Amino acid sequence: MEKFRRILLVEDDARDVELTLTALEDYKLANEVVVCRDGQEALDYLYGRGKFSDRVGETPAVILLDLKLPKVDGLEVLEQIKSDERLRMIPVVMLTSSHEERDMMRSYKLGVNAYVVKPVDFHEFINAVKELGMFWAVINEPPPRSA
Amino acid sequence: MADFAQPPTDGGARRLLAHWGRNFQGLRSPLARYGLAVVSVAVALSLSLLLQYYQFRDAAVPALALAIAVTTWYAGNGPAVMAIVLSSLSFDYFFTEPYYSLAITPRDLPYFFIFVIWGLTVAGFSAVRRRVEENLRHAQEELAKHAVDLQAANKELEAFAYSVSHDLRAPLRHVVGYAELLQKHAAAALDEKAGRYLKTILEASKRMGNLIDDLLGFSRIGRADTNKIAVNLEQLVAQVVTELAQDVSGRDIAWKIGALPVCYGDRAMLKMVFMNLLSNAVKFTRQRSRAEIEVGCSQQENNQIKIFVRDNGAGFDMRYVTKLFGVFQRLHLPEEFEGTGIGLATVQRIVHRHGGRCWAEGAVDQGATFYLTLPKV
Numbered sequence: 001m002e003k004f005r006r007i008l009l010v011e012d013d014a015r016d017v018e019l020t021l022t023a024l025e026d027y028k029l030a031n032e033v034v035v036c037r038d039g040q041e042a043l044d045y046l047y048g049r050g051k052f053s054d055r056v057g058e059t060p061a062v063i064l065l066d067l068k069l070p071k072v073d074g075l076e077v078l079e080q081i082k083s084d085e086r087l088r089m090i091p092v093v094m095l096t097s098s099h100e101e102r103d104m105m106r107s108y109k110l111g112v113n114a115y116v117v118k119p120v121d122f123h124e125f126i127n128a129v130k131e132l133g134m135f136w137a138v139i140n141e142p143p144p145r146s147a
Numbered sequence: 148m149a150d151f152a153q154p155p156t157d158g159g160a161r162r163l164l165a166h167w168g169r170n171f172q173g174l175r176s177p178l179a180r181y182g183l184a185v186v187s188v189a190v191a192l193s194l195s196l197l198l199q200y201y202q203f204r205d206a207a208v209p210a211l212a213l214a215i216a217v218t219t220w221y222a223g224n225g226p227a228v229m230a231i232v233l234s235s236l237s238f239d240y241f242f243t244e245p246y247y248s249l250a251i252t253p254r255d256l257p258y259f260f261i262f263v264i265w266g267l268t269v270a271g272f273s274a275v276r277r278r279v280e281e282n283l284r285h286a287q288e289e290l291a292k293h294a295v296d297l298q299a300a301n302k303e304l305e306a307f308a309y310s311v312s313h314d315l316r317a318p319l320r321h322v323v324g325y326a327e328l329l330q331k332h333a334a335a336a337l338d339e340k341a342g343r344y345l346k347t348i349l350e351a352s353k354r355m356g357n358l359i360d361d362l363l364g365f366s367r368i369g370r371a372d373t374n375k376i377a378v379n380l381e382q383l384v385a386q387v388v389t390e391l392a393q394d395v396s397g398r399d400i401a402w403k404i405g406a407l408p409v410c411y412g413d414r415a416m417l418k419m420v421f422m423n424l425l426s427n428a429v430k431f432t433r434q435r436s437r438a439e440i441e442v443g444c445s446q447q448e449n450n451q452i453k454i455f456v457r458d459n460g461a462g463f464d465m466r467y468v469t470k471l472f473g474v475f476q477r478l479h480l481p482e483e484f485e486g487t488g489i490g491l492a493t494v495q496r497i498v499h500r501h502g503g504r505c506w507a508e509g510a511v512d513q514g515a516t517f518y519l520t521l522p523k524v
Contacts, residue, residue, distance in 0.1 A: 015325070019325075068313055097313050097320070101367070101371070118320060
């Protein structure tokens with residue numbers, strides 16, 4: 001069987017990371033989840049530089065991106081990804097607390113593939129994350145692998 | 148403000164004139180102000196003498212009056228008096244018999260007096276007009292300042308709502324999330340009391356989540372742009388009723404929807420209005436064996452339509468009618484009727500944004516009627 005591609009989770013809050021991972025584990029998704037704690041780290045990961053310089057050249061199946069991040073924020077990461085010929089095909093899902101219309105507008109204008117507001121209710125949150133993982137990592141056919 | 152009312156063609160010239168006027172009103176040094184009086188009278192005088200030389204008689208009165216008006220307008224009261232005195236003297240010297248002398252023949256006295264009175268009148272008008280203009284300018288400056296303040300306050304409010312939306316929800320989600328995890332992992336180890344505490348934590352956090360969401364939604368209504376079109380209220384209300392009826396299929400509700408007109412407004416916002424009013428009506432008639440909910444248009448007057456929503460539910464005490472539309476104001480205990488208390492505040496804000504009003508009538512246990520006015524198409 002083909003090895004599942006990774007999910008890249010970009011999230012600065014350790015608790016949110018734990019809750020998201022719990023939700024993904026609950027579903028026993030076979031994909032490996034890579035966690036980056038800020039926008040800079042996420043870009044380093046995607047470009048295989050810094051501490052990720054020895055990463056094998058494979059793009060993740062989906063990027064779950066928080067909006068508010070230290071150093072480089074989610075919108076900047078999104079802009080960078082979508083303006084890069086090599087990265088723009090990776091599906092990016094905003095996973096954020098923000099309900100604000102302007103955040104949604106800006107994300108969609110920058111070419112986000114989905115925008116999900118983290119529900120306050122835990123069950124809804126777990127379900128949202130599970131379904132996101134399921135859809136993007138299993139059901140959705142990611143763009144063909146590129147080096 | 149007046150600039151905007153002008154057609155664009157002479158806007159430039161007007162602005163130029165206004166600019167010129169402003170700069171001259173900046174004359175503050177006494178020398179310049181009194182100098183203006185002397186110069187304008189001198190110019191008027193030479194002009195009159197020149198015209199007289201070419202046999203144009205009686206040019207002196209309007210020319211000197213103009214000099215007085217100009218002086219009053221640009222230099223104020225002191226120079227105005229000086230201009231009047233100077234023009235009276237020169238009028239006496241050059242234009243009343245005997246010429247080239249300050250003496251006045253009794254026959255010329257009335258003419259001279261009339262000239263002085265004329266000068267005073269012109270100066271008076273000019274001064275009054277000037278004061279009006281000045282007040283207007285002050286008012287405009289004040290208004291511009293208020294507009295700037297208001298804009299800043301609005302920006303601040305927006306930033307506040309934004310940070311609430313981002314930063315307040317995250318910890319709340321963690322409280323709920325970890326409490327749920329605790330419940331899942333330790334449910335067996337917890338006694339009944341501990342279980343109840345945990346449940347209370349969860350309920351309270353969920354309630355807080357609802358409050359935050361409602362508050363954000365409410366503030367968004369105030370900030371969002373309205374997209375006004377002709378809205379068929381009858382269709383809109385029918386749609387809302389259909390949506391509501393799905394949730395209350397077990398109850399006996401008599402809907403009485405009268406003929407409703409087409410109004411002018413933002414469809415999504417108006418839907419929110421009727422959603423709030425009708426779901427309230429459904430909620431507060433819960434204890435009735437047969438609920439009666441009526442929507443109608445009672446009258447139309449001066450481009451406004453008046454719509455009412457009436458129910459036979461729990462009603463309210465008219466003493467608290469002023470609290471009804473307040474944010475998070477509730478007239479019932481949470482155990483009796485659930486809700487955060489934002490619905491009617493939302494209704495009021497939307498109606499106000501449409502230039503209408505809303506009010507309510509009711510009595511305890513005798514139902515309530517909500518009225519609102521909206522602009523006609």
